[in-house]
Amino acid sequence: MAAAKTSYKFTFGPWNISTGRDPFGPEVRKELAFAAKLREYKKLGFDGVQFHDDDAVSPDLIDGDPAAIEKAATKMKKILDGEGLFCEFVAPRLWEHPKTIDGGYTSNSVSDRKYAIERSKRAIDIANVLGTKDIVLWLAREGTYIREAKDPMASIGRIVDAVNAMLDYDKTIRILGEMKPNEPMDQAYLPTPGHWLGLTYRTNEPSRVGVLIESAHSILAGLDPSDDMAYVLWHGKLWSVHLNDQNGLKYDQDKVFGSVDLRRAFNTVWVLERGGFNGCVGLDVKAMRSTKPGDQTKHLSNSRQMFLRMLEVARSVDAEKVEAFRAERDYEGLEMYVLQKLMGK
Numbered sequence: 163m164a165a166a167k168t169s170y171k172f173t174f175g176p177w178n179i180s181t182g183r184d185p186f187g188p189e190v191r192k193e194l195a196f197a198a199k200l201r202e203y204k205k206l207g208f209d210g211v212q213f214h215d216d217d218a219v220s221p222d223l224i225d226g227d228p229a230a231i232e233k234a235a236t237k238m239k240k241i242l243d244g245e246g247l248f249c250e251f252v253a254p255r256l257w258e259h260p261k262t263i264d265g266g267y268t269s270n271s272v273s274d275r276k277y278a279i280e281r282s283k284r285a286i287d288i289a290n291v292l293g294t295k296d297i298v299l300w301l302a303r304e305g306t307y308i309r310e311a312k313d314p315m316a317s318i319g320r321i322v323d324a325v326n327a328m329l330d331y332d333k334t335i336r337i338l339g340e341m342k343p344n345e346p347m348d349q350a351y352l353p354t355p356g357h358w359l360g361l362t363y364r365t366n367e368p369s370r371v372g373v374l375i376e377s378a379h380s381i382l383a384g385l386d387p388s389d390d391m392a393y394v395l396w397h398g399k400l401w402s403v404h405l406n407d408q409n410g411l412k413y414d415q416d417k418v419f420g421s422v423d424l425r426r427a428f429n430t431v432w433v434l435e436r437g438g439f440n441g442c443v444g445l446d447v448k449a450m451r452s453t454k455p456g457d458q459t460k461h462l463s464n465s466r467q468m469f470l471r472m473l474e475v476a477r478s479v480d481a482e483k484v485e486a487f488r489a490e491r492d493y494e495g496l497e498m499y500v501l502q503k504l505m506g507k
């Protein structure tokens with residue numbers, strides 16, 4: 163096992179400070195201006211920012227002249243520098259535009275597929291200006307509402323082709339797949355980190371294709387996030403995480419890290435520590451809709467605090483004791499040892 167890290171870097175995306183709009187009701191808080199959001203990061207104990215392409219560059223410019231995109235990204239980089247923040251990654255937002263209604267890389271429309279790839283290349287340009295090498299692909303609409311809608315085998319090939327096109331476009335970027343089993347689609351083509359991982363080895367440059375794992379997404383797939391993370395760590399491909407929590411199999415909740423299941427959070431942090439994870443700790447969490455505007459960043463600082471507190475717990479685990487319980491096959495004893503730790507004993 164790699165040596166434990168002494169410190170972690172914390173990041174989140176501007177979408178994690180939100181208006182409370184949901185499918186059943188409108189905004190309950192005013193949208194905070196982007197610059198005002200950025201001013202919150204350091205105050206909350208965060209070091210870096212995760213961007214969608216059209217967070218970094220206004221959505222009006224995103225389909226236009228590449229030079230104008232670069233100019234806007236340069237402006238954003240100055241603002242970031244001014245705040246002492248770094249950009250962790252850029253993710254092309256391939257799920258809101260009219261040309262991505264049927265998916266990005268797997269759309270049945272040739273011209274829409276082209277759009278998705280061109281837009282991904284622009285996201286790489288933006289990443290270069292913002293000083294990051296990491297591109298995240300959350301494949302939101304690469305799936306179907308009805309299974310007959312698309313050719314499933316052709317779809318997998320199209321995703322690989324798109325990844326290869328990005329790897330070819332820039333020989334230094336890395337691509338991180340963030341998989342989710344459902345929502346917005348009924349079923350995704352690559353529902354879990356394991357599915358994506360298999361595909362990384364069939365790309366033109368596997369060493370530049372890795373994984374971002376989000377806790378809630380693993381839980382939605384009926385899997386344990388720490389097991390997913392351990393599997394990908396073993397492959398040396400866990401390059402980022404989105405920690406949060408999820409209360410069972412329902413819509414993607416993005417609850418505060420550890421707020422539903424403390425033991426699951428413990429296992430997540432314990433695995434990251436022991437596995438020598440050295441990516442950023444991203445907290446992809448949402449405030450409750452009932453949250454008052456003055457409290458709209460509490461879920462972020464609370465999640466960070468939960469991670470740090472869990473880190474103390476994980477670091478206080480006596481590895482020899484754990485081994486002794488294992489050697490005796492005394493898992494009842496081991497379980498009680500962990501539960502006592504979680505209760506502060």
Ligand code: GLO
Binds near residue numbers: 253298300340404
């Ligand atoms: C949604 C995803 C989303 C991504 C973000 C970055 O379920 O978790 O928040 O993490 O768009 O690609």
Ligand code: MG
Binds near residue numbers: 340404
């Ligand atoms: Mg996420």
